Amino acid sequence: MTARWGMAALLAIAAPAAAQAPAPSLAAWHGSWSGEGTAFGKAATATLVIKGAPDGDATALAYRLAVPGTPPIDYAAEAIYRVDAKGRVRGSWTDNM
Numbered sequence: 001m002t003a004r005w006g007m008a009a010l011l012a013i014a015a016p017a018a019a020q021a022p023a024p025s026l027a028a029w030h031g032s033w034s035g036e037g038t039a040f041g042k043a044a045t046a047t048l049v050i051k052g053a054p055d056g057d058a059t060a061l062a063y064r065l066a067v068p069g070t071p072p073i074d075y076a077a078e079a080i081y082r083v084d085a086k087g088r089v090r091g092s093w094t095d096n097m
Contacts, residue, residue: 024083026059027052042067058082058091 034047044067053060059081067073074096081091 024085024087026050026081026083026089029059039065039067040073042069044073053080 029050030052032047032049034045036043036045038044039046044065046066047062047064049062051060052058061077061079061081063075063077063079065073065075077093077095079091079093081089083089
């Protein structure tokens, strides 16, 4: 084996494996928003928080809508979403209504 072939063999062994494409993620949607507007014909405040779930394998969503008045409306919802290896999003939504 010549020196060139020996060096090529060493480089081939030391070369890292081909990088795999990153797993699909919802991280681009993470953030917090709040605003005031109108809901059901009345002044309202809404908040939305999207962040990584505690298990680190999912995205958590928390939505709140507050409409003061008689009776007041205090809507709350939470969701957990996961993206599978094929890029499909699956999740569950729970609310207080």
